Amino acid sequence: xxxxxxxxxxxxxxIHEIIEADLRxxxxxxxVHTRFPPEPNGYLHIxxxxxxxxxxxxxxxxxxxxxxxxxxxxxxKEDQEYIDSIIEDVRxxxxxxxxxxxxxxxxxxxxxxxxxxxxxxxKAYVDHLSAEEIREYRGTLTEPGRESPYRNRSVEENLAxxxxxxxxxxxDGTCVLRAKIDMASPNLNMRDPVLYxxxxxxxxxxxxxxxxxxxxxxxxxxxxxIEGITHSICTLEFEDHRPLYDWFLDELEIYHPxxxxxxxxxxxxxxxxxxxxxxxxxxxxxxxxDDPRMPTISGLRRRGYTPEAIRDFCERIGVSKSNSIVDIAxxxxxxxxxxxLRVPRVMAVLRPLRVxxxxxxxxxxxxxxxxxxxxxxxxxxxxxxxxxVLYIEQDDFMEDPPAKFYxxxxxxxxxxxxxxxxxCVDVVKDxxxxxxELRCTYDPATRGGDAPDGRKVKATLHWVSAAHALQAExxxxxxxxxxxxxxxxxxGQDFTANLNPNSLEIVPNCWVEPSVAxxxxxxxxxxxxxxxxxxxxxxxxxxxxxxxxxxxRDKWAKIAAKGE
RNA sequence: UGGGGAGUGGCCAAGCGGCAAGGCAACGGUCUUUGGAACCGUGUACCGUAGGUUCGAAUCCUACCUCCCCAGCCA
Numbered sequence: 001x002x003x004x005x006x007x008x009x010x011x012x013x014x015i016h017e018i019i020e021a022d023l024r025x026x027x028x029x030x031x032v033h034t035r036f037p038p039e040p041n042g043y044l045h046i047x048x049x050x051x052x053x054x055x056x057x058x059x060x061x062x063x064x065x066x067x068x069x070x071x072x073x074x075x076x077k078e079d080q081e082y083i084d085s086i087i088e089d090v091r092x093x094x095x096x097x098x099x100x101x102x103x104x105x106x107x108x109x110x111x112x113x114x115x116x117x118x119x120x121x122x123k124a125y126v127d128h129l130s131a132e133e134i135r136e137y138r139g140t141l142t143e144p145g146r147e148s149p150y151r152n153r154s155v156e157e158n159l160a161x162x163x164x165x166x167x168x169x170x171x172d173g174t175c176v177l178r179a180k181i182d183m184a185s186p187n188l189n190m191r192d193p194v195l196y197x198x199x200x201x202x203x204x205x206x207x208x209x210x211x212x213x214x215x216x217x218x219x220x221x222x223x224x225x226i227e228g229i230t231h232s233i234c235t236l237e238f239e240d241h242r243p244l245y246d247w248f249l250d251e252l253e254i255y256h257p258x259x260x261x262x263x264x265x266x267x268x269x270x271x272x273x274x275x276x277x278x279x280x281x282x283x284x285x286x287x288x289x290d291d292p293r294m295p296t297i298s299g300l301r302r303r304g305y306t307p308e309a310i311r312d313f314c315e316r317i318g319v320s321k322s323n324s325i326v327d328i329a330x331x332x333x334x335x336x337x338x339x340x341l342r343v344p345r346v347m348a349v350l351r352p353l354r355v356x357x358x359x360x361x362x363x364x365x366x367x368x369x370x371x372x373x374x375x376x377x378x379x380x381x382x383x384x385x386x387x388x389v390l391y392i393e394q395d396d397f398m399e400d401p402p403a404k405f406y407x408x409x410x411x412x413x414x415x416x417x418x419x420x421x422x423x424c425v426d427v428v429k430d431x432x433x434x435x436x437e438l439r440c441t442y443d444p445a446t447r448g449g450d451a452p453d454g455r456k457v458k459a460t461l462h463w464v465s466a467a468h469a470l471q472a473e474x475x476x477x478x479x480x481x482x483x484x485x486x487x488x489x490x491x492g493q494d495f496t497a498n499l500n501p502n503s504l505e506i507v508p509n510c511w512v513e514p515s516v517a518x519x520x521x522x523x524x525x526x527x528x529x530x531x532x533x534x535x536x537x538x539x540x541x542x543x544x545x546x547x548x549x550x551x552x553r554d555k556w557a558k559i560a561a562k563g564e
Numbered sequence: 565u566g567g568g569g570a571g572u573g574g575c576c577a578a579g580c581g582g583c584a585a586g587g588c589a590a591c592g593g594u595c596u597u598u599g600g601a602a603c604c605g606u607g608u609a610c611c612g613u614a615g616g617u618u619c620g621a622a623u624c625c626u627a628c629c630u631c632c633c634c635a636g637c638c639a
Contacts, residue, residue, distance in 0.1 A: 012578095013577095013578095038639095039638085039639050073638095076638095127637095140635055143566085175637095185566095186567040187567055188634055188635055189567095194637050215637075216638070217639090237633055239633075240567070240568045240633075240634060242568090316576080317576060318576065318578085321569070323569090323633095326575070330575080330587080332588095336600090340600080340601060419597095460599090462598075526600085553599095553601090555600090556599045557599090
């Protein structure tokens with residue numbers, strides 16, 4: 001259920017409540033305008049999706065507007081690659097910024113003018129203290145800071161110095177522009193924060209036109225103001241920056257957006273910080289930002305997630321101000337919920353066990369009609385070839401079955417989905433005693449899956465015709481981290497100690513029914529009784545490659561696990 | 565021991581003074597040509613703690629406890 005389709009009135013979280021109160025009070029002339037303001041220094045992840053859905057959802061719900069703006073104020077960490085990926089991801093998630101794609105760098109000249117205004121008001125000064133000295137002068141959490149000796153330079157001197165900074169007269173680190181607020185403030189953000197620093201770095205958009213760049217704090221609030229953002233929604237850690245943003249807006253006498261903070265998303269069994277995700281990529285713990293195990297949007301997309309499932313998830317987790325860790329099982333639930341209704345079924349055997357139907361004529365092939373999706377008859381049917389030699393799943397046979405195992409066993413009869421009842425009459429083993437083949441017989445009267453005499457079987461197995469099946473590789477993914485909280489480690493260890501060594505299992509020799517031939521990367525299927533899969537971009541016509549998106553819920557797995 | 569936030573069943577989360585929604589998870593069961601899906605059922609939540617106000621408090625007041633964020637010329 002995309003946010004775009006639920007314009008139903010009524011607050012569903014505390015931010016909606018605030019907005020509705022504003023609307024009732026006639027604030028902003030009834031206007032609602034939000035934005036998503038990423039820094040292009042990494043890939044977007046599921047936590048960002050929460051913010052995107054929140055902001056875009058609000059714009060849709062209250063008939064407002066939504067901007068995409070890059071807060072690109074630090075050229076040393078940003079890159080066009082990130083801009084491209086972010087644009088792709090936000091669009092894929094379904095948020096529409098129409099023609100309002102902006103960059104904080106679009107406002108560099110304006111921001112510079114704002115700085116001049118503060119200097120002229122005697123509210124900003126050029127400080128020649130070194131970075132270390134500034135830190136020392138800032139004081140601590142419990143002790144007030146000290147004023148810089150350069151704090152009381154004249155307006156003229158500050159203007160001249162700032163002009164020189166812009167002109168490039170000084171090397172990096174020589175001096176900074178600082179706001180003149182209160183070195184004794186209990187809020188460290190108010191202790192004369194740095195506004196501009198010298199960075200002789202080429203900016204991915206403005207090139208070399210600037211060698212001074214505004215700090216995020218000096219750019220963010222004003223950018224929102226410039227864009228007429230009515231509700232600046234951000235995460236909790238910016239709560240104590242709010243007084244600073246308010247100070248800028250007041251001193252500059254410009255439009256005043258309202259900042260509202262909410263708790264960022266945390267998910268069990270994964271990490272959601274850019275720093276840690278970057279580390280996983282750099283250290284080769286995963287194959288890249290779009291590794292299907294990554295909680296990045298690109299990773300989830302490659303894994304087979306749908307935007308709808310992610311939106312539904314973001315809807316269900318709610319929005320509050322308390323730090324929380326959402327169970328990743330909820331994300332997976334939303335995924336299954338969505339996939340179940342729209343993804344076609346297909347039969348595939350991951351770990352093949354050869355089955356020969358002794359009484360089935362050699363060379364004969366029958367085409368069985370199979371339903372593409374029992375949840376949606378409109379998806380039609382397909383023909384699946386059946387012949388004398390088949391493959392079934394190794395797990396579907398046990399020579400010495402325990403009590404609740406209903407599947408195939410010596411002498412037992414089961415149903416082959418959409419085909420016949422078969423009975424196991426013999427088990428063929430190799431020299432090591434491994435079962436390598438099953439000899440079975442079929443009952444021609446059970447074609448279609450029912451016995452005219454009314455006898456029942458307790459299990460239905462999926463299968464594939466050996467002569468017709470396509471070879472494939474399956475990549476089975478599991479949680480990236482073993483512990484719900486990856487940061488729960490022993491002294492001296494870090495989160496990588498909790499990495500799941502089995503987060504990727506490659507099953508090289510699988511067989512899938514021929515109907516999937518030619519499927520494009522990204523195509524999703526449910527391999528019946530196993531899991532949802534999608535075609536990976538690594539797939540070739542010769543060798544199909546499938547990613548396991550999410551497994552089916554498996555009651556037998558639970559029963560089996562309990563038995564052990 | 566400065567400032568800013570938060571504490572409701574295993575995990576999220578409603579609740580805004582009148583006698584604790586919902587979802588996920590878990591556990592039973594029904595049904596089933598996916599042990600899938602669907603459907604039905606199962607939790608004495610002393611609402612962080614202790615006091616107080618009130619006929620009545622998760623909701624108001626006081627104190628305390630615990631957790632998170634802030635000392636980048638990062639965002």
